[in-house]
Amino acid sequence: VDARFWLIQAFNGISYGALLFLVGSGLSLIFGVMRIVNLSHGSYFLLGGYVALSVIWSTGSWLLSIPVAAITVAIIGLLMERIFLRPLGGEPLRQVLLTVGFAFLFQQAALDIWSGNPFDINPPAVLTQSIVVGGLHLPLYRIFMIAVAVFIGLALWLIMEKTRLGATVRATVDDAQMARGVGIDTSRIAMLIFSLGAFLAALGGVIGGAFLGVYPGLDFEMLPIAFAVVIIGGMGSLGGAAIGALLVGLADNFGKALFPEISYFTLYAPMALILAVKPTGLFGRE
Amino acid sequence: MSMASARTKVLIVVVALAAVALIVPHTGSFVILLATRALAFSILVMSLDLLLGFTGLASLGQAAYLGVGAYLTAILAARYHIGLGYDFWLVVVLGMLGAALLAALFGLLAVRASGVYFLMITLALGQCVWGLAYRWNSLTGGDNGINIEHRPQFGVNLADPVTFFYVVFGFFIVALAILYTLVRSPFGRSLAGIRERELRMKILGYNTWLHKYLAFIIAGAFGGLSGVLWAHTAGIVSPENVVLTTSVDALLMAVLGGPGTLIGGAIGAGVVLFIREYLSTLVHWWQYVLGGVYVLVILYLPDGLMSIPQRIRQWRTARTKSPDTPKMAAAA
Numbered sequence: 051v052d053a054r055f056w057l058i059q060a061f062n063g064i065s066y067g068a069l070l071f072l073v074g075s076g077l078s079l080i081f082g083v084m085r086i087v088n089l090s091h092g093s094y095f096l097l098g099g100y101v102a103l104s105v106i107w108s109t110g111s112w113l114l115s116i117p118v119a120a121i122t123v124a125i126i127g128l129l130m131e132r133i134f135l136r137p138l139g140g141e142p143l144r145q146v147l148l149t150v151g152f153a154f155l156f157q158q159a160a161l162d163i164w165s166g167n168p169f170d171i172n173p174p175a176v177l178t179q180s181i182v183v184g185g186l187h188l189p190l191y192r193i194f195m196i197a198v199a200v201f202i203g204l205a206l207w208l209i210m211e212k213t214r215l216g217a218t219v220r221a222t223v224d225d226a227q228m229a230r231g232v233g234i235d236t237s238r239i240a241m242l243i244f245s246l247g248a249f250l251a252a253l254g255g256v257i258g259g260a261f262l263g264v265y266p267g268l269d270f271e272m273l274p275i276a277f278a279v280v281i282i283g284g285m286g287s288l289g290g291a292a293i294g295a296l297l298v299g300l301a302d303n304f305g306k307a308l309f310p311e312i313s314y315f316t317l318y319a320p321m322a323l324i325l326a327v328k329p330t331g332l333f334g335r336e
Numbered sequence: 337m338s339m340a341s342a343r344t345k346v347l348i349v350v351v352a353l354a355a356v357a358l359i360v361p362h363t364g365s366f367v368i369l370l371a372t373r374a375l376a377f378s379i380l381v382m383s384l385d386l387l388l389g390f391t392g393l394a395s396l397g398q399a400a401y402l403g404v405g406a407y408l409t410a411i412l413a414a415r416y417h418i419g420l421g422y423d424f425w426l427v428v429v430l431g432m433l434g435a436a437l438l439a440a441l442f443g444l445l446a447v448r449a450s451g452v453y454f455l456m457i458t459l460a461l462g463q464c465v466w467g468l469a470y471r472w473n474s475l476t477g478g479d480n481g482i483n484i485e486h487r488p489q490f491g492v493n494l495a496d497p498v499t500f501f502y503v504v505f506g507f508f509i510v511a512l513a514i515l516y517t518l519v520r521s522p523f524g525r526s527l528a529g530i531r532e533r534e535l536r537m538k539i540l541g542y543n544t545w546l547h548k549y550l551a552f553i554i555a556g557a558f559g560g561l562s563g564v565l566w567a568h569t570a571g572i573v574s575p576e577n578v579v580l581t582t583s584v585d586a587l588l589m590a591v592l593g594g595p596g597t598l599i600g601g602a603i604g605a606g607v608v609l610f611i612r613e614y615l616s617t618l619v620h621w622w623q624y625v626l627g628g629v630y631v632l633v634i635l636y637l638p639d640g641l642m643s644i645p646q647r648i649r650q651w652r653t654a655r656t657k658s659p660d661t662p663k664m665a666a667a668a
Contacts, residue, residue, distance in 0.1 A: 085452070087452055087455065089584075134635065142452055143394055143452075144638060146394070146452065147587070147591055147634050150584055150630075151588065151627065151634055152627075152631065153584075154584070154626070154627050154630060155623075155624070158623030159623070162621075162623060162624075270579070270581050274463045274580055277459060311472045311473065312468065312471060312472065313467070313471055314466065314468070314471055315464050315471070317463075318461075318464040321460040323445065325445070325449070326444075326457060
């Protein structure tokens with residue numbers, strides 16, 4: 051019985067970590083390229099869930115809701131970066147404050163459009179079953195979440211490491227000034243990465259909507275957890291985001307199961323300590 | 337800024353505050369409550385402004401100190417019946433001390449960082465406090481929070497809204513006066529120096545870490561005071577008071593009013609609470625007004641609503657001279 055508890059909790063932690071990777075990787079890339087913390091990232095997550103709900107209500111297709119929600123929110127992110135963040139280039143604090151302002155605006159807009167009621171995104175019946183592996187009942191949906199995260203992670207890794215575009219992004223993360231010097235259009239890179247981050251967060255929102263739900267306030271609940279992922283993993287590093295997501299997913303699950311009274315404390319206290327000792331995160335580049 | 341214009345500004349603020357003290361009690365109970373809440377929360381916003389506007393540190397975890405003051409007040413009142421009589425003053429002192437102690441601990445981690453990193457550390461630390469408030473049921477009552485049955489009574493009865501308004505107003509004035517004296521003292525000037533160029537201050541021999549650390553602790557103490565008053569204003573203390581959005585609120589109010597002005601924080605708090613509590617009863621699209629005001633101020637008025645008169649003067653002189661754009665006081 052004891053081993054089963056640990057295995058189930060570990061599985062839940064890993065699948066939650068898969069979801070966190072989707073949210074955290076975008077946040078991490080945005081920080082790496084633009085040197086700002088995007089405080090509307092939680093809003094993108096929530097908006098993803100809401101847009102998906104609207105698509106499901108009008109077309110009945112869950113599968114269609116995933117790309118539509120992700121692309122819609124990516125466009126919102128792109129517009130926000132182009133119209134509002136870009137003119138404040140070089141003033142990170144004002145950019146960050148602006149993302150807070152937008153987080154607020156999105157929160158209110160979501161309340162206005164989708165009401166304050168909590169919703170659930172229901173995946174197709176196929177995914178709601180569970181399979182039995184070695185006597186453990188594993189929900190198929192959580193396996194699907196892990197599969198999506200692995201797929202996205204691999205795709206991102208291939209783009210970053212094997213393509214010319216990826217090389218220019220890495221160059222911008224390492225030294226934006228030098229990258230501009232050798233003719234890389236860092237403004238275009240920032241635009242791409244910002245909307246990619248919004249895309250990934252919204253994707254997480256749709257996929258997470260099935261087991262977290264979609265409700266007002268989810269945005270500011272998700273934001274600090276995404277931060278924990280990025281900070282533990284290191285900002286601007288994709289591999290770091292993966293490790294951070296796994297650690298936070300596991301810490302969150304075991305924390306809630308083992309020490310419920312201080313479970314959030316066990317998540318955020320290490321985050322603060324890591325930040326204080328190594329501001330760029332465990333695997334971040336200087 | 338010349339001495340004369342500084343004196344004029346102080347005079348304007350004094351007259352405006354006197355007007356608030358005279359007019360508000362004669363309005364309806366709703367406005368009195370709104371003004372009381374705005375004043376209590378303003379102390380938190382001013383404490384944040386000490387960090388943001390005068391030291392250049394944007395904290396995203398200031399609600400933690402409000403939380404310490406508020407939870408201390410609620411726990412002492414609900415469990416031990418302390419703080420409901422003359423010992424209210426003891427709770428005020430304890431709330432400030434408790435919050436200052438927490439700030440002294442958190443400051444050790446946070447003050448080393450600057451800019452965006454400072455923002456993230458304070459966010460993480462604020463979340464620690466929120467996590468405890470939310471989950472530590474046996475101490476904090478968890479999600480339900482703790483109710484305070486009635487307000488203190490010591491010669492005067494704070495249950496009376498007007499009396500309570502005057503008490504909170506008094507605390508606000510004292511906090512404003514202390515913080516104003518502080519930022520104009522040599523210590524405050526050094527903080528401004530650190531904000532403008534920390535390296536230069538270091539080279540000049542200032543212990544910049546200690547200056548920032550002390551500012552952090554003082555800000556924490558005033559956050560605690562704000563919490564004690566907030567607990568009695570609301571009558572209930574819950575994780576809502578320490579959640580990230582409360583810290584975000586405080587930061588946005590400081591930015592809205594004008595960082596580095598102290599009184600701007602009170603204006604920001606007043607405007608936000610007015611839109612949120614009053615305009616919301618009139619129109620359903622009030623949320624967009626609030627969000628729009630935030631975004632427009634950050635984009636076009638980096639020095640906040642307090643800079644509007646200066647902007648108008650600049651606009652007038654722009655015909656003769658080419659305008660120079662003011663730098664944001666809190667630029668990291």
